[in-house]
Amino acid sequence: MDIIDRKIISLLAQDARRSLSDIGGAVELSASAVNERIRRLTTSGAIRRTTVDADPQALDLPILAFVWIALAPGADEAAFRSYAAAHPSIAECHHVTGPWSYLMKIHVGSLAGIEAFLADMKEHGFLVRSETIIALSSVVDGPFILKEGMV
Amino acid sequence: MDIIDRKIISLLAQDARRSLSDIGGAVELSASAVNERIRRLTTSGAIRRTTVDADPQALDLPILAFVWIALAPGADEAAFRSYAAAHPSIAECHHVTGPWSYLMKIHVGSLAGIEAFLADMKEHGFLVRSETIIALSSVVDGPFILKEGMV
DNA sequence: GCGGTCATGGATATAATCGACCGCAAAATC
DNA sequence: GATTTTGCGGTCGATTATATCCATGACCGC
Known part of the structure; x- marks a missing residue:
């Protein structure tokens, strides 16, 4: 992982x-060399995947929100994690x-x-309390990656 | 933008x-048809760009944090916006x-x-108050797109 | 029936991939 | 310390895969 790899990424x-x-x-290298570097970066995991950044508006998902939650006491954390991973609306969960x-x-x-999103989480027994913050506009927008289940 | 376009995205x-x-x-279409659809999706803006999702760890940026800020009263909002857009550490700003x-x-x-990040914002006169939340782990990770200035 | 939109299939151009070979630098050996 | 060995990473050219272009034809709404 040298400066050239960073430049390529x-x-x-x-x-x-x-x-x-x-x-x-x-980067002043041959195409073959670049190909080899990309292959290495990919297999080593430095490049996780190539993807497309879509426009949420075009996909009828104009609302971006951040939801803070307190997990219900005694909630199954593992279950919550797989729920979050599979949920089509959840772009990130930290x-x-x-x-x-x-x-x-x-x-x-x-x-x-x-x-509906909050109600669903409550139904699953994860939620006791939450706070939702809506993004009014984005100065710097992260990429929007369409999740599988969202089609 | 039909169901096939969504599937393609x-x-x-x-x-x-x-x-x-x-x-x-x-999607049960010829390669040409798919190509044409992708071209249309790209020119219409539904696909904003194709990009690579990198691993922040591999790029020595292991810490992910969310920072709330209250803009200084009378701060130049436009200046703040271009500052945020250009800042290499800021992945998103809403x-x-x-x-x-x-x-x-x-x-x-x-x-x-x-x-250092907070100090820099303070120096620029944007910040009066802030709160920083650090991500301990990510259940669902968003893509990490290396910003130009970060190389 | 007509015009517009969109798909098809084949031809062509472009790009990625592979293999053989080369050179440098670090490690090992004398 | 000089020399050989080894391995990594590069170039170049050949081959294969892929994208792109174009002419044609089907389908749909008017």
Whole structure:
């Protein structure tokens, strides 16, 4: 993982469809060498995957919200984790410091979608208390990766 | 934007390097048709870009934190926005509801990096008050896109 | 029936992949 | 300390796979 690898990752981050020879030109290496480096970065896990950043608006998911939750006492943490992993609306879910247990980032179609989301978690017995913060606008937007179950 | 377009986006989200004929097989369309759909999705903006999801650990940015900030009264919002957009550590920055002005997601190399980050914002005159939440672990991890200035 | 939209299939251009070979630098040996 | 060995990472050219383009044809709504 040298400076060239970083440069390659940075270039791919901007546009993963650039050709190997194009990238090679940018880092002064042959296409083959770049290919080999990308292969190594991928197998070592430094590059986790190549993906597409979609527009949530175009997919009818205009609402971005952050949900803090306190897990119900005695809740099955493992069950919660697989629930969160499989849930199509949950883009991220982090165990965090501070007064709450988890912070989740969710994409939904409407405010009703937030209500349904919270109700579903309550039904599953995970939720005792939560706080929802809605993003009004995004100065710097993270990529939106469509989850499998969301189709 | 029909169900096939969504399926294509979903397939690309999992692995943007799949071949057109491969995707064509999955959605029962020819490679050409898939190519044309992807072209349309890209020009219409439904697909914003193809990118690579990197491992922050591999890039020596093991710490993920969320920072709430209250913008200094009378601070130049436009200046703050361009500062945030250009800042290499800021993966996301959202204007949000609730008691704080902005919620930011940042990747740094160490706890000292958080301190430096906050100090820099204070120096720029944006910050009056902030609260930092550190992610201990991630149940569902968002993609990490290496920002240009981070190389 | 007509125009527009979208898919097909084959031809062509472009790009990725593979294999043989080379050079440098570090480790091992004399 | 000099020399050989070894392994990593590179280049180049050949091969294969893939994307792109184009002409044609089916389907749908008007």
